[in-house]
Amino acid sequence: DAKTTQPPSMDCAEGRAANLPCNHSTISGNEYVYWYRQIHSQGPQYIIHGLKNNETNEMASLIITEDRKSSTLILPHATLRDTAVYYCIVRVEHNQGGKLIFGQGTELSVKP
Amino acid sequence: DARVTQTPRHKVTEMGQEVTMRCQPILGHNTVFWYRQTMMQGLELLAYFRNRAPLDDSGMPKDRFSAEMPDATLATLKIQPSEPRDSAVYFCASSGPIANSPLHFGNGTRLTVT
Numbered sequence: 061d062a063k064t065t066q067p068p069s070m071d072c073a074e075g076r077a078a079n080l081p082c083n084h085s086t087i088s089g090n091e092y093v094y095w096y097r098q099i100h101s102q103g104p105q106y107i108i109h110g111l112k113n114n115e116t117n118e119m120a121s122l123i124i125t126e127d128r129k130s131s132t133l134i135l136p137h138a139t140l141r142d143t144a145v146y147y148c149i150v151r152v153e154h155n156q157g158g159k160l161i162f163g164q165g166t167e168l169s170v171k172p
Numbered sequence: 173d174a175r176v177t178q179t180p181r182h183k184v185t186e187m188g189q190e191v192t193m194r195c196q197p198i199l200g201h202n203t204v205f206w207y208r209q210t211m212m213q214g215l216e217l218l219a220y221f222r223n224r225a226p227l228d229d230s231g232m233p234k235d236r237f238s239a240e241m242p243d244a245t246l247a248t249l250k251i252q253p254s255e256p257r258d259s260a261v262y263f264c265a266s267s268g269p270i271a272n273s274p275l276h277f278g279n280g281t282r283l284t285v286t
Contacts, residue, residue: 092272094274102279102280103176103263103265103277103278103279103280104215104263104265104275104277105277106274106275106276109272109274147215151272158203158267158271158272159205159217159220159228160205160217160275161217162207162214162215162216162217163214164214
């Protein structure tokens, strides 16, 4: 499984964009990049995923570099409730099981 | 919103006792995952099933842990006998049949073994 590298922690001011980086230099052509977050004492929450095109939904945007070796999750207007651990995961292709292997993630603190 | 439901939310038991954790996946989801989270190890995949058949249980200690899906609406994770080192939060997740369907997680069972 391709591994990911994320900074252990980041701060962001409330109302500003939070840009969370992730490196996945060994990603394979059929592997997707997924982002989850975990707010204290809750289960991980799905945010967004993509293969090679940039993706946007109501929660966030995902920017994947052309070589697919890194990506950035963007929370456009961070709020205090976005304080959480954010996980970037490269997912094994569905027909090979589709499991998610979590790393240590980035602890994002949104400050007033 | 459809949710994965886990019971119980909290369980305190003594070493040596059997523990059963239950999970109701989202209706229509055919893949069920069990994860364990501790401060030291983070989130670890224990086992997962597709269409009720085990796909991979290599992350699970086989001597004391067992995972089953008696039917499509119920997954169970049993520990017998339980040990203090099993204290953790156990999460169940499910995903749908479409390729690359995201996993949706329950809110976990917090297990404390004394």
